[in-house]
Amino acid sequence: MTTDNSGDVRLSGIGKTYGAFTAVHPLDLTVPQGSFFALLGASGCGKTTTLRMIAGLEEPTCGTVHLGDQNVTHLPPYKRPVNTVFQSYALFPHLDIFENVAFGLRRRGIKSVKKQVEEMLDLVQLGEQARKKPHQLSGGQQQRVAVARALINHPKVLLLDEPLGALDLKLRRQMQLELKRIQTEVGITFIHVTHDQEEAMTMADTVAVMNGGRVEQLGSPTDLYENPGTTFVANFLGTSNLIEAEIDARSGDDIVLKAGGDKLVLPAARCSAPTPAGGRVLVGIRPEKISLAHADDAGAVPEGRNRLTGRIVDASFIGVSTQYVVESRACAELSVYVQNVERDARLVPGADVVLHWSPAHTFGLDAAQDIDAGTEEEVAA
Amino acid sequence: MPVVNWLKRHLVVIAGVLTLAYLLLPNVIVTVFSFNKPKGRFNYQWQQFSLDAWKQPCGVADMCNSLSISLQIAVWATLGATVLGTMISFALVRYRFRARGAINSLIFLPMAMPEVVMAASLLTLFLNMGAQLGFWTILIAHVMFCLSFVVTAVKARVMSMDPRLEEAARDLYAGPVQTFLRVTLPIAAPGIAAGALLSFALSFDDFIITNFNAGSTVTFPMFVWGSAQRGTPVQINVIGTAMFLLAVVLVLVSMLINNRRNSQKA
Numbered sequence: 001m002t003t004d005n006s007g008d009v010r011l012s013g014i015g016k017t018y019g020a021f022t023a024v025h026p027l028d029l030t031v032p033q034g035s036f037f038a039l040l041g042a043s044g045c046g047k048t049t050t051l052r053m054i055a056g057l058e059e060p061t062c063g064t065v066h067l068g069d070q071n072v073t074h075l076p077p078y079k080r081p082v083n084t085v086f087q088s089y090a091l092f093p094h095l096d097i098f099e100n101v102a103f104g105l106r107r108r109g110i111k112s113v114k115k116q117v118e119e120m121l122d123l124v125q126l127g128e129q130a131r132k133k134p135h136q137l138s139g140g141q142q143q144r145v146a147v148a149r150a151l152i153n154h155p156k157v158l159l160l161d162e163p164l165g166a167l168d169l170k171l172r173r174q175m176q177l178e179l180k181r182i183q184t185e186v187g188i189t190f191i192h193v194t195h196d197q198e199e200a201m202t203m204a205d206t207v208a209v210m211n212g213g214r215v216e217q218l219g220s221p222t223d224l225y226e227n228p229g230t231t232f233v234a235n236f237l238g239t240s241n242l243i244e245a246e247i248d249a250r251s252g253d254d255i256v257l258k259a260g261g262d263k264l265v266l267p268a269a270r271c272s273a274p275t276p277a278g279g280r281v282l283v284g285i286r287p288e289k290i291s292l293a294h295a296d297d298a299g300a301v302p303e304g305r306n307r308l309t310g311r312i313v314d315a316s317f318i319g320v321s322t323q324y325v326v327e328s329r330a331c332a333e334l335s336v337y338v339q340n341v342e343r344d345a346r347l348v349p350g351a352d353v354v355l356h357w358s359p360a361h362t363f364g365l366d367a368a369q370d371i372d373a374g375t376e377e378e379v380a381a
Numbered sequence: 382m383p384v385v386n387w388l389k390r391h392l393v394v395i396a397g398v399l400t401l402a403y404l405l406l407p408n409v410i411v412t413v414f415s416f417n418k419p420k421g422r423f424n425y426q427w428q429q430f431s432l433d434a435w436k437q438p439c440g441v442a443d444m445c446n447s448l449s450i451s452l453q454i455a456v457w458a459t460l461g462a463t464v465l466g467t468m469i470s471f472a473l474v475r476y477r478f479r480a481r482g483a484i485n486s487l488i489f490l491p492m493a494m495p496e497v498v499m500a501a502s503l504l505t506l507f508l509n510m511g512a513q514l515g516f517w518t519i520l521i522a523h524v525m526f527c528l529s530f531v532v533t534a535v536k537a538r539v540m541s542m543d544p545r546l547e548e549a550a551r552d553l554y555a556g557p558v559q560t561f562l563r564v565t566l567p568i569a570a571p572g573i574a575a576g577a578l579l580s581f582a583l584s585f586d587d588f589i590i591t592n593f594n595a596g597s598t599v600t601f602p603m604f605v606w607g608s609a610q611r612g613t614p615v616q617i618n619v620i621g622t623a624m625f626l627l628a629v630v631l632v633l634v635s636m637l638i639n640n641r642r643n644s645q646k647a
Contacts, residue, residue, distance in 0.1 A: 091549075103550070104554050
């Protein structure tokens with residue numbers, strides 16, 4: 001790692017309002033040089049506005065944008081060492097691929113562009129297509145042109161606005177790896193806006209989850225997934241089972257909870273909410289961390305694990321795993337994903353089961369929040 | 382029934398040929414009669430082949446003068462209407478301002494209004510203002526009715542333009558002027574060209590509005606109309622044929638350029 005910090009992006013108190021509507025609440029964010037940073041959120045959460053303020057396409061209502069030590073808040077986009085890969089690419093339809101890629105160099109008065117453009121087109125494997133017009137290329141190829149057109153300028157920061165949104169699933173996976181490879185190769189800061197949590201988690205070193213114009217949580221993908229701080233993050237990144245529970249007692253580093261008559265244990269360090277005795281918290285557990293045993297084998301469940309009894313309502317076979325929906329006293333609908341290693345033939349809808357998991361995998365959230373925030377139904381509404 | 386079957390199979394071709402014939406027959410007649418040597422003053426009956434008119438296209442008094450006036454007016458009207466119309470289109474699409482809706486509909490009035498009504502009201506206006514009728518009043522009138530056609534053509538183009546293209550240009554180090562010259566203008570160009578072509582054609586052959594507001598100036602359509610009362614010189618057919626051929630050549634050249642460009646790209 002170099003000590004060069006000219007590719008740092010520092011947002012201080014930056015916010016944007018349109019009339020009475022606040023698109024982005026004042027926020028602070030630092031993206032270190034050379035990192036792959038993702039802004040993740042549902043549409044309308046302010047992530048694209050934030051990106052556009054870094055690009056200079058949107059003037060912030062308050063706050064400042066710094067690139068390294070330079071304050072660029074009031075610089076127009078064409079004076080910022082930042083380039084953008086636009087959603088749906090925005091390739092110039094009247095120019096061929098070569099001229100599209102050469103555009104930035106020519107505008108900066110660079111005369112001999114041929115060698116650079118050809119090298120860049122080779123990097124994205126489009127050397128053969130240089131004289132075609134954008135509409136003659138496939139979606140994936142257009143996407144690569146858009147990346148090449150931005151990267152050729154050696155920006156300090158590359159901004160990507162939902163760059164893979166228009167591609168089909170398979171191509172998207174391929175381009176995710178491709179972008180990650182390019183980022184490692186050129187080593188510049190990437191800021192990537194997406195609504196696809198899987199995309200954000202596979203590509204980025206750091207993810208900022210945005211909701212309603214605010215950053216809900218910031219961290220590495222594993223950190224966000226294992227220790228979500230809000231119900232929105234818990235539901236938006238993957239799936240979470242959230243169980244309402246009452247705080248019963250504290251024993252050492254653990255909190256003992258009561259949920260619908262069952263006893264659950266939660267490490268105090270993994271609870272982001274205040275924990276007064278008698279207070280309420282939401283207990284979270286990821287579906288793949290839960291083990292499922294038939295009620296007849298209840299005695300075989302090891303001691304010291306959180307356990308709930310219930311009945312299987314629904315089972316869907318996915319191939320690599322089976323996804324169960326279990327009804328229990330503590331929670332009406334619990335999702336459980338079981339790897340298909342040895343399938344227990346007794347686990348069919350209607351069967352009584354014991355759910356158990358390690359307390360260390362449990363997390364606790366403030367019960368004052370909307371329990372459904374960030375779920376697919378809520379996002380679609 | 383072999384005849385019916387044959388008809389069925391070739392229906393599209395037959396329809397196409399008939400349509401073309403319908404469209405081109407007047408031009409063919411004009412061309413053929415440009416080689417006529419009429420007896421008397423009217424060129425309505427075929428007499429004998431002659432190149433006289435083609436050798437002396439300006440052999441008729443005042444005709445080439447009127448042609449030159451018409452061409453000048455058409456060029457200036459096209460220029461004026463295209464520049465103004467393009468600016469109006471951008472303003473109407475890009476900006477929200479007071480009276481935008483009113484302007485949007487008013488700009489189409491010249492297209493919708495009967496020409497003779499507009500001609501008469503323009504004349505009233507010019508007379509009340511004490512304007513000297515002639516070249517300038519014709520030009521002003523032509524710019525006005527050409528405007529609505531330019532705005533229609535350019536607006537459609539500007540509206541369908543992705544605003545992100547200009548953002549991309551700004552993001553790629555193009556300042557406002559460069560963005561306009563390198564991205565906005567080239568993308569709007571087909572609409573602007575269509576508007577300009579329409580303007581030229583409409584201005585060149587306009588009769589009604591011109592006739593009302595011309596004063597003593599005589600444009601080519603007015604000359605043709607006037608001479609039709611007294612006898613039609615063959616030279617009128619020569620000019621007509623020349624204009625037609627010029628248009629055909631222009632279309633062919635643009636098609637050739639397009640084809641070559643596409644084959645290079647492929």
